[in-house]
Structure formats: C-alpha cells, structure tokens
Amino acid sequence: MLIAVCSLKGSPGVTTLATALGARWPGQENPIVVEVDPAGGDLMARFRLPDTPGLVSLAAAARGRGHADPNLIAQHTQLLPGGLRVVLGPVGAEQTRAALAVLASGPSSPLRRAADQPDTTVIADCGRVDPDSPAFPIIRSADAMLLVARPHDDELAHIALKLQAAQQWSRRPCFVLIGDGYSTAEVSQALQIPVMGRVPRDARGAAVLCGHGTGRRRPDKSMLGRAAAKIALNIYSHGHARTASHGTHAPHLRLAVPGEPISGASLQPLGPQTRNGATP
Numbered sequence: 001m002l003i004a005v006c007s008l009k010g011s012p013g014v015t016t017l018a019t020a021l022g023a024r025w026p027g028q029e030n031p032i033v034v035e036v037d038p039a040g041g042d043l044m045a046r047f048r049l050p051d052t053p054g055l056v057s058l059a060a061a062a063r064g065r066g067h068a069d070p071n072l073i074a075q076h077t078q079l080l081p082g083g084l085r086v087v088l089g090p091v092g093a094e095q096t097r098a099a100l101a102v103l104a105s106g107p108s109s110p111l112r113r114a115a116d117q118p119d120t121t122v123i124a125d126c127g128r129v130d131p132d133s134p135a136f137p138i139i140r141s142a143d144a145m146l147l148v149a150r151p152h153d154d155e156l157a158h159i160a161l162k163l164q165a166a167q168q169w170s171r172r173p174c175f176v177l178i179g180d181g182y183s184t185a186e187v188s189q190a191l192q193i194p195v196m197g198r199v200p201r202d203a204r205g206a207a208v209l210c211g212h213g214t215g216r217r218r219p220d221k222s223m224l225g226r227a228a229a230k231i232a233l234n235i236y237s238h239g240h241a242r243t244a245s246h247g248t249h250a251p252h253l254r255l256a257v258p259g260e261p262i263s264g265a266s267l268q269p270l271g272p273q274t275r276n277g278a279t280p
Helices: 014-023 043-047 055-065 093-103 110-115 136-140 153-166 184-191 203-209 223-244 264-270
Strands: 002-007 032-035 085-087 122-128 144-149 173-178 197-199
Touching: 002 014, 002 110, 002 136, 014 032, 014 085, 014 122, 014 144, 014 223, 055 093, 110 122, 122 136, 144 153, 144 223, 153 184, 197 223
Parallel strands: 002 122, 002 144, 032 085, 032 122, 144 173, 173 197
Antiparallel strands: none
16 A cells, blocks of 8 residues: 655645654564655654665665566665655765656656555655656655645645635545644535545654654654554555455545535635644
C-alpha cells in the first residue's frame, strides 16, 4: 500500500505525521517512510544520520537498474531509533528534485512497485504539493492521500480554493487536522469535508519523533502517537478490505461529500475562531 502525506499550504507537520504513522502502524509490518518533499528532507538533520543510503542513492540505483526491482527501496533505508525504516531525502531542494526526476518518472515508480508487494506499506512524505510538484506522480499513484492542515483561517481558505482539484489527485483522499483552531465539526460543516482524524499539539511527543526526546518516553505513550495510531488503523483496515475484495467493493476513504461547489466564501459562517482543540 502506498500512502502519500502532503499539505496544500505551509508546513503543518507533514514529516512528523508521516513518521508517526510509520511508528504506530498496526500489525507486524514495518513500513518504509520515504522523504520525497521537493523542498528537501528533514529527518537526516533531525536524527544526525549519514546522507547515504537515501533518496539520492535510490535514484542512482533506479537509473542504473531501471524501476523493476520491488526490493530496491528497502535496500536504501536507514533505521530511526525504535526501528522505523526511512529513505532519507537530501537537505537540498536541488538534489531532491533531481532524484525525483528519476524516481517519479515512467509508468510505475519504485515506491509504487514496492507498495504492490504483499504486506508492504510505503508512506511518502510529499511536503507541500501542487500539480507542478515533481512528487505529483507519486501522489497520483497512491492508494490514499492524507491532506494535512492546521484549522486556521489562512490555511482553510487556501484549501477551500484548491479542494475540488485536490480531490482529483487521489482515489482515496483523506483530511487530517493538526493542532488547535476551529473545531472538527466547524471545519467539516463549512468545507463540506468529513475529517478523518485530528492530531493534537504535542510538543513532547513530536520531540520524540524528531529525535529530540529525552528519557524513556515512547511514541505510543504520547497524545501524538495515540492519534496517529487511530489514523493508521483506519487506513490499514480499509487497505486490507480493498485487497480482500480485489478492489471492487471495498469501502472508500472519502474526503468531500457531494454538494455545492466549495469556495473561499464557505469559510464565512464560521465566525470567531475557537481555541478548544476539540477532537473528533
């Protein structure tokens, strides 16, 4: 299964969520998180890891052998504390875009080929995305797309303008809110979007996932980790239901409900922002 995690504006915590999903993935499977953010990766610096193996070495191998080997990605991973497998993106945007020119080209990317293997999940950290992003082909081929946003006026207005187009990017688009702001119900009502999940602000939990945690605090003990676990279980369950039905009658993870066109004006009825950090 291939999951694309991205935002339409700003930096609401896409990398942290992608890492949290991988760390809290259900079952016995050990997913692979791949940094394909065109702006450059964060995990190398966060965890003070070497620059190879990673996305650049993966692209070089794909160029040399082609995209056919489904085990290619696993050969270019490093381990985070706790054992999560990651393919590190280079810090520089220029290097990342050059690697994506190889990895996202052609009818099937190495990420897609790896994700098509039994009991294999690839979580792609795509950063901020639009149709011009070099990571866009990876998003289009994903089994699920998580759109991440903070529930604030500026981000929601931006999303409202791009939402209809974004729904065409994925077969299974999902919406995840990060932190305090408008309540989940207000966002869902104003934008006509069922929100799949909400991740609370949890600086200590995020610090663990960013390599800055102290003591013995684990991701599964944090508010961030518990919220990520619920989202991961939802995606995992739908993915296995789709596989069991051979993709014909499995339930779909839907983003927006049919109705009136969504525009920036949809945000007007919300009124003053609340800071209650309400959860679903």
